[in-house]
Every structure is written in C-alpha cells, then in structure tokens.
Amino acid sequence: MKQETTVAFIGAGSMAEALISGMTKTLYQPEQMVVTNRSDAKRLEYMQQTYGVRIETDKEKAVSEADIIILAMKPKDAAEGIASVAHVINEQQLIISLLAGVTTEAIVSLIGKQVAVVRAMPNTSAAIGQSATAIALGHYATDAHLAIAKTLFETVGIVAVVQEQDLHAVTGLSGSGPAYVYYLVEAMEKAADEIGLDRAVAKDLILQTIIGAAHMLKATNKHPSVLRKEVTSPGGTTEAGIGVLEHYRYQEAVIACIKRATERSEELGQALLSSVK
Structure with a gap:
C-alpha cells in the first residue's frame, strides 16, 4: 500500500x-x-x-x-x-x-x-x-x-x-560488502579471459556460481567451511585452487579489508564529532 x-x-x-x-x-x-x-x-x-x-x-x-x-x-x-x-x-x-x-x-x-x-x-x-x-x-x-x-x-x-x-561493524561488513563481491567477480572474469573462456559464457557461469553458492548457504544452514570441504576432493582441482588462495592469505586479506573499512567508519564519525565540538 x-x-x-x-x-x-x-x-x-x-x-x-x-x-x-x-x-x-x-x-x-x-x-x-x-x-x-x-x-x-x-x-x-x-x-x-x-x-x-x-x-x-x-x-x-x-x-x-x-x-x-x-x-x-x-x-x-x-x-x-x-x-x-x-x-x-x-x-x-x-x-x-x-x-x-x-x-x-x-x-x-x-x-x-x-x-x-x-x-x-x-x-x-x-x-x-x-x-x-x-x-x-x-x-x-x-x-x-x-x-x-x-x-x-x-x-x-x-x-x-x-x-x-x-553500525561501524555493519558498515565494514555489509554496507561495503557488495564492492568486495564485485571485486571478486572482476578477478574471476580476468582469470576466465586468461584461461581462454568466452567472456559472455564466463560471465553467466560466474554469476550463477555465486548465486548458487549463496542459496546453498541459506538453504542448508551448513557452515561455509563444511560446504567448502564438500567441494574439495583430496588431490583434486578445488584443493589445488584453495591452496593458492591460502598461499596468498586470502582469508586474512578479506578479514583485514573488513576491519579497515570498520575503522574508517569510526574515523569518519570522529572527524565529524570534532567539527561539532
């Protein structure tokens, strides 16, 4: 209404x-x-x-x-x-x-x-x-x-x-969160190009992969680490790829990213408070 x-x-x-x-x-x-x-x-x-x-x-x-x-x-x-x-x-x-x-x-x-x-x-x-x-x-x-x-x-x-x-934490996590996902998609699209996949085909596959993963997380209520392990066969392709992410400290980078965005929210607030006082 x-x-x-x-x-x-x-x-x-x-x-x-x-x-x-x-x-x-x-x-x-x-x-x-x-x-x-x-x-x-x-x-x-x-x-x-x-x-x-x-x-x-x-x-x-x-x-x-x-x-x-x-x-x-x-x-x-x-x-x-x-x-x-x-x-x-x-x-x-x-x-x-x-x-x-x-x-x-x-x-x-x-x-x-x-x-x-x-x-x-x-x-x-x-x-x-x-x-x-x-x-x-x-x-x-x-x-x-x-x-x-x-x-x-x-x-x-x-x-x-x-x-x-x-709300500072919310800002760093979900307020800025879409940009983190878009950044991931950018990287996946660049990788698809480098391994020779057609761009249009790659885009469809990437988007549905992300949508499907999000639906799996919501529908199953399984912890993401459990779902990740279910995809990761010993000695397989996923394990090889995850190994590279671990080498580059992917999780640490994401955690640091969210923490820094949270800190920046706090800094913006302090700057305005100072101007008011």
Missing part, C-alpha cells in the same frame, strides 16, 4: 538512487519524494527523468515540507549540509541518516533540537530490493520511529535492528 508521506533526500548519489528505485516500486509514489543536493543540477535532472521524483534546488524548502528527511550526502559534507537546513527542521520530523560513521548524537548536536534520528546502513543492492540493512535508534527516536524506518527499508531488502555502536 502506498503511504501518504513526503520524503526528502538530501543528497542524490548512488545510495539515494538505490533507495528511491526500490521504494518507489512498493511504498511511495514518485511525487511523494523530493530530492535535493549541494549543487549538481544535472544529477537532479537525471533523478527526475529516471524515477519521476520531484527535485528542488532550494534545500530549505525541500526539508521544511517533508515528513521524513533522509541524509544521503557524503559524510565529509555532513556538517555543512545539516547545519544549512537545521533551522527549518522541526521535532515532528523523522531524520534517517545514511551517513557512514556519523552518530545520532552528532546529528542532533548539529540540528540543535530534540529530533528523532534513526541511523541506517543499507547497501546498493537496495536498487533491486536485495539490500541487507541495519538500523539503530537515536536518543529521541521511539518504537514508532523504528517501525517507520523498518517498513521503509523492508521495501528494499532485509532489515536488522542493532545497537548504534554496532
């Missing part, structure tokens, strides 16, 4: 686009959504032409007329972007932040009012309704606000409710 709510996006990047693409399919009519950004008029025109949403160059107007305000700018632009519209935000509005690393406390401080803030960390698979999103409540957010945010993000995938301190 479509909801009679106005949603304003501050920021029109890839995450805003992914959410708009998903949400307009089930929950909101395009005209219920208004998009504004810092200065990129061409990007706004693209969003309007592609999704039918309203666009607004006057950020204050967009924010003042909204029931839900979604902060979708880059974290480095958050302090300036939030401060520029703080005076038109009121305590009846719900703020949903997609800003990696930026705490609800920092957002409330920038706005200077007791506003309800829900932090969310979706990923770009929201565009096809397959996001893994974690949400957390700020100090002034209620269960009613949680329900609104949960309904909103369930239109684009699954939703997990977590404590705010866990």
Whole structure:
C-alpha cells in the first residue's frame, strides 16, 4: 500500500538512487519524494527523468515540507549540509541518516533540537530490493520511529535492528560488502579471459556460481567451511585452487579489508564529532 508521506533526500548519489528505485516500486509514489543536493543540477535532472521524483534546488524548502528527511550526502559534507537546513527542521520530523560513521548524537548536536534520528546502513543492492540493512535508534527516536524506518527499508531488502555502536561493524561488513563481491567477480572474469573462456559464457557461469553458492548457504544452514570441504576432493582441482588462495592469505586479506573499512567508519564519525565540538 502506498503511504501518504513526503520524503526528502538530501543528497542524490548512488545510495539515494538505490533507495528511491526500490521504494518507489512498493511504498511511495514518485511525487511523494523530493530530492535535493549541494549543487549538481544535472544529477537532479537525471533523478527526475529516471524515477519521476520531484527535485528542488532550494534545500530549505525541500526539508521544511517533508515528513521524513533522509541524509544521503557524503559524510565529509555532513556538517555543512545539516547545519544549512537545521533551522527549518522541526521535532515532528523523522531524520534517517545514511551517513557512514556519523552518530545520532552528532546529528542532533548539529540540528540543535530534540529530533528523532534513526541511523541506517543499507547497501546498493537496495536498487533491486536485495539490500541487507541495519538500523539503530537515536536518543529521541521511539518504537514508532523504528517501525517507520523498518517498513521503509523492508521495501528494499532485509532489515536488522542493532545497537548504534554496532553500525561501524555493519558498515565494514555489509554496507561495503557488495564492492568486495564485485571485486571478486572482476578477478574471476580476468582469470576466465586468461584461461581462454568466452567472456559472455564466463560471465553467466560466474554469476550463477555465486548465486548458487549463496542459496546453498541459506538453504542448508551448513557452515561455509563444511560446504567448502564438500567441494574439495583430496588431490583434486578445488584443493589445488584453495591452496593458492591460502598461499596468498586470502582469508586474512578479506578479514583485514573488513576491519579497515570498520575503522574508517569510526574515523569518519570522529572527524565529524570534532567539527561539532
């Protein structure tokens, strides 16, 4: 059922686009959504032409007329972007932040009012309704606000409710996670090319291999190490390939990757907190 709510996006990047693409399919009519950004008029025109949403160059107007305000700018632009519209935000509005690393406390401080803030960390698979999103409540957010945010993000995938301190880890794991998978696919495609497989054939095989493996993990509830061992015959091809991955410390690299992304989320948050203080 479509909801009679106005949603304003501050920021029109890839995450805003992914959410708009998903949400307009089930929950909101395009005209219920208004998009504004810092200065990129061409990007706004693209969003309007592609999704039918309203666009607004006057950020204050967009924010003042909204029931839900979604902060979708880059974290480095958050302090300036939030401060520029703080005076038109009121305590009846719900703020949903997609800003990696930026705490609800920092957002409330920038706005200077007791506003309800829900932090969310979706990923770009929201565009096809397959996001893994974690949400957390700020100090002034209620269960009613949680329900609104949960309904909103369930239109684009699954939703997990977590404590705010866990969102750094969520950012490093699933927020950035699609990029790790895409990077793996890049490598597999390059390998297919080097071993002489037709690119179109290789792409289909790679994608179905990843999809099939994900479905196996979900359907069987077996630990990934068990499934891996079931594929790995002694002295066989898989064992030979896994041996190379172990030589290059593949698992260690992935773990270090996720830890570093988590640390970066924490750094972004600290940088904004410092600017607020």
